[in-house]
Amino acid sequence: MAVPVPERFKRAAMVTMISIKDVKRSLLVSLWFVFLSFPIMVIQVNPVERTVVWRWSNMLYMGIASLLLSFLVRIWLLRQERRLAQKQLSSSPQPSILHLLLKQQKFRYPLIIGGSVIVLAFPLIFSSYQANIMTTALMYIVLGLGLNIVVGLAGLLDLGYVAFYAVGAYSYALFNLHFDLGFWPALPLGGLLAALFGVLLGFPVLRLRGDYLAIVTLGFGEIIRLILENWNAFSKGPSGISNIPRPGFFGVEMSLDQAMTFMYYLMLVLLAGTIFVVNRLQDSRLGRAWVALREDETACQAMGIDKAQTKLIAFALGAFWAGLIGVIFAAKTTFVNPASFTFMESAIILSIVVLGGMGSITGIIFGALILILLPEYLRPLSEYRMLAFGAILVAMMIFKPEGLIAGSRRVYRFQAQKIQPMLKNNE
């Protein structure tokens, strides 16, 4: 008996078949993007010395980056198409080892209990430096879960997610600077303002899909950053805003270490809340509508789903969590400047979602832990982080498109089931 070629290798082979037409289109997209970003990226006017600096190298970077990006998106779309064409042949994705472990009752509870003990006692066991890193990781998990609503569930490729993170951080920084607003009122306010920006971005991009949506959202992220960088009167420009207070706890005086420990537990609570809410959202009328929207927009509308409303809610909710974490970020570092909100940030968060498994909460937790903790603990490697990201993303898209832990669909119970014996279908 011949050994059949494993499905994933077959799939990988097919992906490499990008036609000349695709290459041409990608080239066109990147040319267009270079042209659009030309005034921002290449020309730098120095009004003091009255000189113009032409940063040609930036143009090259822009070109290469957008070309790569466009390729990635194209590979992704191609995969989708293949999958559709292969409908009948391919079965559902194989569950990962981790998934199987978690599925088994025997391993499930010890794993969960052991995990929670470590997580709860973390700042007590480890140094505050470690706790600090862990807090960052927790923040990225929440960011990943937020972006997951937009990308993983609703299928809207958003490359400008960091903009909402910036909105949250700056709303705390600015409201504190001008109105002396404390952390606790700023937290929901930052989230809501970010959600508002999510809707603002959502409106113009309602009709866009795939690489067009990706590029516009990328542009939106950059615009927000550039505004923060250049509108000195508003945001104090590149020098940023410092002396942002850490969160208080009923007026208790805290040392730096204690404040860090408090941050850690605060993030833990926020993460628990986020997981709870995202879990419920996923498993609701709204969550189903998002997934349906991801699967087929046209069919979705034909089935009576208000596309605009559903997409806008996805953008708003996704942005809300970015805003919350933005506020936390500002409070944690006590300092914000535009350099913290570059495209790289969006890329990391997106990598978390893609690497972890789109639409899967457990997957995203692991994705964030791997992507944030690995480079921290492997310091020497961190210089190659960029490179590693690219490599990991490309490899994942080709070999494991559903991520570390693919989202699985829920099984429902019905009243009818109890009464009626299951009718076996005669096919």
Next chain:
Amino acid sequence: MSKPILDVIGLTMNFGGIRALDHLDLDVYAGEIVALIGPNGAGKTTFFNCLTGMYAPAEGEIRLTSPETGKQTLLAGLKPNKITELGMARTFQNIRLFSRMTVLENVMIGRHCRTRSLIFGAIFRPRKTREEEQDTVDRSYRILEKVGLSGQVDELADNLSYGAQRRLEIARALATDPFLLLLDEPAAGMNPQETAELVDLIRRIRDDGHAVLLIEHDMKLVMTLSDRVFVLDYGEKIAQGTPAEIGVNAAVIKAYLGEEVLDEEMP
């Protein structure tokens, strides 16, 4: 006679220079099964797309009248989801299921426009939302029973056989509680056994109080099932009548078989 539930007058649709529909008139009454037939490229799917708000027709009026309330609506410029909400749902010729959702979830999506809970309901799950969800699940399950898919509720839609996918499309559309169901070639790709079951299913759907307008190439199915038949060719209506009338209509036979076979094929 009461008012038609669907009344189309002078519907015209152009694609660039091509006229896909040319001043088409068509009506469907409550309790009817009406067939729309015609050669490939006649404009049948285009007609469905105009009805459901996916294309904006150049001319003409589409009126939908609810048989329960008697309320009449002009469908000009309405979004597809609004039209579905009014009570007209469709299936697709090239199956468009949500392939990575389960069979049951696909049908539950159809309930979307009949349910209300949003963010608040999702997060806090008040009793109203829980009841709504359970109702959605139960109704969806019953619809799946009706189309004979209750044994595969937790299967991914992707993994169903072709014929089962077509039935799932019908179930999903039924979940929106339509008074008029539009079926675009429901028997395409089915074997004779499956087709026979489909005929039975469509009859039961009609008996449950849904009117059906269906596009079909399978003449035997059309002749046994439909009360009235409309025939399209190059976007124009060339005939309309009962199956018996259509079967002997010279223009129809000509459109289908071409001029030369006319003499041999006439009964």
